Amino acid sequence: MSLNSPDGAGTLDADVIVVGAGPAGLMLAGELRLGGARVIVTERLERPTGQSRGLGFTARAMEVFDQRGLLPRFGDPATSPMGHFGGVQFDYTVLDGAHFGARGIPQSQTEAVLEEWATELGADIRRGWEFVELAEGFLDGDEVGITVRTPDGVQRLRAAYLVGCDGGQSAVRKAAGFDFPGTAATRAMFLADVVGCDLRPRFLGERLPHGMVMAAPLGEGVDRVIVCPDGTPARERDQELTFAEIADAWQHITGEDIHDGDAEWVSSFTDATRQASEYRRGRVLLVGDAAHIHLPAGGQGLSTGVQDAANLGWKLADVVRGGAPEGLLDSYHAERHPVGARLLMNTRAQGTVFLGGEEADPLRELFTELIAYDDVKRHLAGVVSGLDIRYDIAEATGDAHPLTGRRLGDRLLIGAAGETRTTELLHPARGVLLDLSDDPEIRRAAVCYLARVRITTAVPKPVDGEDPLSGASAVLVRPDGYVAWAGGPDDLAGLTRALRRWFGAPAS
Numbered sequence: 001m002s003l004n005s006p007d008g009a010g011t012l013d014a015d016v017i018v019v020g021a022g023p024a025g026l027m028l029a030g031e032l033r034l035g036g037a038r039v040i041v042t043e044r045l046e047r048p049t050g051q052s053r054g055l056g057f058t059a060r061a062m063e064v065f066d067q068r069g070l071l072p073r074f075g076d077p078a079t080s081p082m083g084h085f086g087g088v089q090f091d092y093t094v095l096d097g098a099h100f101g102a103r104g105i106p107q108s109q110t111e112a113v114l115e116e117w118a119t120e121l122g123a124d125i126r127r128g129w130e131f132v133e134l135a136e137g138f139l140d141g142d143e144v145g146i147t148v149r150t151p152d153g154v155q156r157l158r159a160a161y162l163v164g165c166d167g168g169q170s171a172v173r174k175a176a177g178f179d180f181p182g183t184a185a186t187r188a189m190f191l192a193d194v195v196g197c198d199l200r201p202r203f204l205g206e207r208l209p210h211g212m213v214m215a216a217p218l219g220e221g222v223d224r225v226i227v228c229p230d231g232t233p234a235r236e237r238d239q240e241l242t243f244a245e246i247a248d249a250w251q252h253i254t255g256e257d258i259h260d261g262d263a264e265w266v267s268s269f270t271d272a273t274r275q276a277s278e279y280r281r282g283r284v285l286l287v288g289d290a291a292h293i294h295l296p297a298g299g300q301g302l303s304t305g306v307q308d309a310a311n312l313g314w315k316l317a318d319v320v321r322g323g324a325p326e327g328l329l330d331s332y333h334a335e336r337h338p339v340g341a342r343l344l345m346n347t348r349a350q351g352t353v354f355l356g357g358e359e360a361d362p363l364r365e366l367f368t369e370l371i372a373y374d375d376v377k378r379h380l381a382g383v384v385s386g387l388d389i390r391y392d393i394a395e396a397t398g399d400a401h402p403l404t405g406r407r408l409g410d411r412l413l414i415g416a417a418g419e420t421r422t423t424e425l426l427h428p429a430r431g432v433l434l435d436l437s438d439d440p441e442i443r444r445a446a447v448c449y450l451a452r453v454r455i456t457t458a459v460p461k462p463v464d465g466e467d468p469l470s471g472a473s474a475v476l477v478r479p480d481g482y483v484a485w486a487g488g489p490d491d492l493a494g495l496t497r498a499l500r501r502w503f504g505a506p507a508s
Contacts, residue, residue, distance in 0.1 A: 012143060014040040014124070015320040017159040019131045019146075019172050021045075023054075023107065024288030024305030025165030026114035026125075028313050030068070033121035034429035035317020035479075040157065041123055042148055044130035051265050052106030053191065054302040055216070055224060059092070059101045060386030061303035064310045066410065067426040067481050073113045077102035084204045085346075085380045086297075086353030087212070088367045094377040095387060106218075107302060126150070131166065134175040138162070139282035160320050163285045163312070165305070168272075169237070170290035176281050182274030182293075182344070185234035187355070190227045190246045190268050197261035199223045205354065207364070211253040212355055222264065229253060230357050234270045241266050271295045271351050273344050279333040287312060292340040294347040303386060304343050308336050314429050314479035323452060324504035335391045346383050391482055401486040403468055408477050411469070415458030422477070429479040430454050431503055437473040437488070445492050446476075448506030449499050478502055 016032055018025045021043035032039045056077075057065075065071050079100035081092050092100050119125060128151045135145035135156075144162045148155055164172025173180060198221070205214040211229040218224050229249045235241070243263040251257050275292045279285060288305025312332045318324040353363055370376045382388030391405040410423045413434070425432045431453035433446045438457050446453055453476075460469050469475065473488030476498050485491075485498035499506070 012159055013157045014038045014159045016040075016161045016163060016316060017042065017144075017146060017157055018163045018165055019043075020164065020166035020170075020288075020290070021111070021115065021125060021127070022165060022167065022288065022305070023110050023114060023302050024290075024309050025163075026111060026118050026123075027064075027306045028163060028165060028287055028309035029123040029125070030114065030118040030121055031309055031313020031429060032317045033118065033123050034068075035314050035321065037317040037320050039118075039123045040159070041118070041125045042129040042131060042157075043125065043127045046128040046151075048108060048111060049265075050108050051267070052108045053267065053269075053296070054107040054110070054299050055218075056101055056103045056105050056299045057110065057306065058299055058303040058385050060389065060407075061299075061306045062100075062102055063407065063410070063423075063481065064306055067423045068117075068429070069424075069427045070113060070117060073117070074102070074105060074109065078104050082204075083381060083384060085371070085384060086350035086364070086367060087205050087207060088353065088364065088371050089204060090371050090377045090381060092381050092385065094374055095381050095385070101299065101303075101385060104216075104218075110302070129155075131171050131175075134162070134172070134284070138176065138284050141283070144283040161283045161285065161316060163287055163316075164290040165287045165309075166290055168289045168293040170286065172284065173276065173286055173290050176284040178281060178286060179277040180274050181277060183272065183348075185270030185272040187228075187230075187271055188232045188235045188268055189229075189270065190225075190241065190249060190266065192225055192227075192243060192246050192266040193218060193264040194223050194225055194243075194246075194258060195221055195262045195264060197223060197258045199225065199256075199258070206254075207354065208253050209358075211249070213250065213253050225250065227253065228355055230355075234272075235268055241268050269296060271348075271355070273348055275337075275340050275344055279337055280329060285312065285316075285329070285332065291336075292344060294344050295351045297347045297350045297384070300343055300347065300384065300386075304340065307339070307386065307389075310480045311336050318452070318504065324502075328502070328504075331393075335393075338392075339386075339389055342383070393482075393484065401472065401483075403472065403475065403483045403486040406468075406483055407481045408475065408483050409468075411463075412461040413456070413458035414461055415456065419461075420456070420458065425454060425456060426477070426479065426481055428454075431479055431484075432456060432477040434458065434475040434477065435473075436460065436469065436475065439473060439489055441489050441492060442474045442495070445495050446499060448508070449503050451507060452503045453499065476502075 015037040018041045029039045130149045132147040138144045145158045164170045199215040202215045214226040227249045247259045287308045393405045433455045435457040472486040476485040
């Protein structure tokens with residue numbers, strides 16, 4: 001079939017097959033559908049487990065949801081100005097204008113919101129469909145085939161691209177031969193939702209002589225606990241874990257006996273840290289935990305996977321619909337691999353600070369001293385929230401404006417039609433050209449891209465303090481919210497380069 005065939009006729013089952021219906025896979029499915037790609041999501045579980053390893057998401061992930069109009073579906077998520085790095089607390093208000101991350105939202109709710117959204121957009125989600133193997137030729141062919149085990153027997157699917165969103169033990173990653181270097185697990189840690197124990201909250205964790213514990217109330221009589229005993233070796237993945245073992249570890253660390261309680265579910269995790277050497281091999285790509293695993297710290301894993309999906313989705317959709325050359329996909333690895341590497345660096349550092357035992361006490365004391373300085377707070381807050389991410393895209397377009405490569409924050413705009421917000425303009429996952437000076441030359445430069453880029457003439461509402469939009473006559477924003485170009489009528493050539501780089505050849 002022709003990959004840009006609008007009716008999807010032909011022999012391929014979909015433009016893209018996504019393996020895994022966790023937050024990353026569902027976010028990617030929605031992004032692909034917004035871009036017009038036909039999507040099948042295969043998920044080995046017949047129904048969601050209801051378990052929630054994650055309980056919230058970072059400020060940058062919150063912005064991603066906001067730019068697609070998804071935040072209202074979460075109700076009124078609680079936020080907190082407090083954060084921590086390895087258990088050393090700081091205040092997020094040191095970051096100008098940043099919103100805080102969401103707290104207390106179970107991963108099951110995040111998955112439910114994203115599945116409803118992706119389904120409404122037309123994603124075909126097939127539960128009970130387990131990926132088995134990958135057909136040969138994905139590095140050189142013009143399609144990719146997979147075998148799946150379904151309730152009705154073994155079936156085969158074909159698509160232009162395959163994306164593994166199937167977690168840290170990714171079968172897609174292994175089948176496609178991705179290298180996954182890093183450090184092996186050295187210790188076991190436990191988590192559980194315990195019932196009937198009435199635990200004292202330890203929201204950011206408490207370091208004690210025999211380990212670290214965290215506790216947070218989830219509802220009437222239910223507490224989430226994380227137990228990190230010192231000296232406990234990593235477990236085999238299939239080794240059974242009981243609540244009694246978790247209660248033993250809790251008592252050993254805290255002296256509190258919770259054996260009379262019960263658990264809604266129990267699980268374990270480790271400090272294994274690995275990252276795929278490449279995020280793309282031919283027509284197979286990796287997103288989320290399939291591309292990087294690390295010590296859980298502050299909801300960064302789920303949040304990074306969602307951002308991976310937001311970065312890849314519009315690019316992959318544009319490629320399969322014929323609007324952009326295949327080389328655009330290489331920017332996914334170029335932009336997101338450094339983000340993943342930085343994620344692994346910061347979570348390993350936090351593990352050393354928080355879980356290092358008595359020998360790490362001097363390091364914790366030093367961090368406590370350093371974090372009293374606002375510059376240090378700003379730096380660490382940016383690291384763990386994702387708000388410090390900037391893509392190195394200036395080289396591709398020659399645009400050195402300070403905004404280029406940064407995410408455009410939520411701003412109120414005032415135009416002839418009234419007020420709007422930058423996040424609202426991004427809801428359809430199209431590019432946006434903000435004409436901030438009512439300049440017909442700027443609008444004319446982008447008129448051949450109207451199918452992929454929305455042109456909005458407006459002025460930003462003034463803000464207190466330094467305004468990052470000051471001095472820019474226009475700003476080109478990619479569908480993922482990152483600035484592709486900023487400037488004025490003296491750099492129309494730069495705008496043209498940026499439009500072609502990110503949105504392909506102009507329409508006639």
